[in-house]
Amino acid sequence: YAREEHTLRELRIFLREVCAKLARNRLFFMFTKPVDVEEAPDYYDIIEKPMDLESMMTRIDQHHYVCAKDFLDDIDLICRNALEYNPDRDQADKLIRHRACFLRDTAYALIKAEMDTDFEDRCQAISADR
Numbered sequence: 001y002a003r004e005e006h007t008l009r010e011l012r013i014f015l016r017e018v019c020a021k022l023a024r025n026r027l028f029f030m031f032t033k034p035v036d037v038e039e040a041p042d043y044y045d046i047i048e049k050p051m052d053l054e055s056m057m058t059r060i061d062q063h064h065y066v067c068a069k070d071f072l073d074d075i076d077l078i079c080r081n082a083l084e085y086n087p088d089r090d091q092a093d094k095l096i097r098h099r100a101c102f103l104r105d106t107a108y109a110l111i112k113a114e115m116d117t118d119f120e121d122r123c124q125a126i127s128a129d130r
């Protein structure tokens with residue numbers, strides 16, 4: 001059990017680094033904090049499950065993520081929300097959709113490049129056990 005806690009502690013350290021790196025990239029600034037209802041008054045009528053990088057950092061500390069897949073599910077949610085809320089062909093919507101897909105692809109690439117597959121396998125085994 002102590003070994004499992006060590007593995008999850010290591011996962012949290014790794015995910016904080018990935019999350020911080022994404023949040024530092026100014027291309028992703030619109031995804032770093034919850035949407036301000038002043039800026040997009042209808043946002044919370046349209047988007048059922050809002051998500052952002054600052055909230056994900058909090059979820060890491062709350063031990064919400066037991067494997068990298070759980071973390072990437074929330075990245076996928078940020079991306080899906082942006083595609084849903086910005087469906088139009090105008091430049092503003094297109095840019096946000098492009099940035100959302102870039103955030104998602106960057107997160108997947110970072111984790112694939114920096115994470116041992118057997119480490120993720122161990123995390124997913126713990127996740128299945130709980």
Ligand SMILES: CC(=O)c1csc(NC(=O)C2C[NH2+]C2)n1
Pocket residue numbers: 030031035039040081082083085086092093096
């Ligand atoms: C985070 C997110 O997806 C977001 C924040 S503002 C926004 N979209 C707009 O402000 C307008 C451009 N067409 C609507 N999308």
